[in-house]
Amino acid sequence: MAGVYCAKCLSCGYESPHATDGSAGIIVDEPVKSVGTHRENNRIVVLMHPLEGSILQETGYTMRSASREGRLLHIEKVFCRSCGRLYETRKLVARIGCVLSAVLVLAAVAGGATVWYLTSRVDAGFAVLCLALLTLAFIGTLCEAVAASMVRRRFPERRAAYELKPCCPDCGSTKYRSLKAFIPRRLPCPKCRQRTMKVEMVGIS
Numbered sequence: 091m092a093g094v095y096c097a098k099c100l101s102c103g104y105e106s107p108h109a110t111d112g113s114a115g116i117i118v119d120e121p122v123k124s125v126g127t128h129r130e131n132n133r134i135v136v137l138m139h140p141l142e143g144s145i146l147q148e149t150g151y152t153m154r155s156a157s158r159e160g161r162l163l164h165i166e167k168v169f170c171r172s173c174g175r176l177y178e179t180r181k182l183v184a185r186i187g188c189v190l191s192a193v194l195v196l197a198a199v200a201g202g203a204t205v206w207y208l209t210s211r212v213d214a215g216f217a218v219l220c221l222a223l224l225t226l227a228f229i230g231t232l233c234e235a236v237a238a239s240m241v242r243r244r245f246p247e248r249r250a251a252y253e254l255k256p257c258c259p260d261c262g263s264t265k266y267r268s269l270k271a272f273i274p275r276r277l278p279c280p281k282c283r284q285r286t287m288k289v290e291m292v293g294i295s
């Protein structure tokens with residue numbers, strides 16, 4: 091599930107376009123006829139929720155092959171903190187894949203069950219399970235960060251062609267706010283320029 095967000099100005103009533111928080115995109119060599127084709131770049135196919143699986147099939151890649159070949163993008167919409175403009179950022183990333191994730195989860199469950207069996211204490215087993223899940227989640231994140239760093243070093247031309255760094259196309263500011271970030275300070279409104287714009291979650295897609 092992905093949250094749908096919108097910023098509303100409390101002074102002039104301006105509403106920003108609706109946007110979902112981060113999604114994945116696949117870089118393709120030839121344009122693909124797909125509902126996920128990016129509006130501004132037909133070499134990017136966005137894995138829109140809840141059609142990620144079928145859109146991914148249309149591209150002919152899997153998460154693993156797309157990661158390995160430097161074709162997986164993390165796409166995120168952000169608000170400029172200087173002028174309130176909503177814009178897109180893109181970064182080449184890599185995923186560790188379902189098999190490795192499943193192995194890590196199974197390892198955590200096995201650890202918890204073993205402690206439960208040896209100590210005959212459910213709470214001890216549960217504590218070990220939680221600790222193991224947290225540790226393995228950390229290891230998984232670390233593996234993905236290392237894989238992403240390798241992919242980004244290996245495909246500099248793709249980074250140059252497809253990545254979009256956080257930099258506002260209107261005012262050039264690099265200060266931004268993620269859609270779901272909890273920052274109580276109001277954003278400036280692109281229409282009336284007052285700092286009275288509030289980000290709200292308006293739905294789930």
Ligand SMILES: [Zn+2]
Binds near residue numbers: 172173174175259263
């Ligand atoms: Zn700006």
Ligand SMILES: [Zn+2]
Binds near residue numbers: 104284
């Ligand atoms: Zn306004």
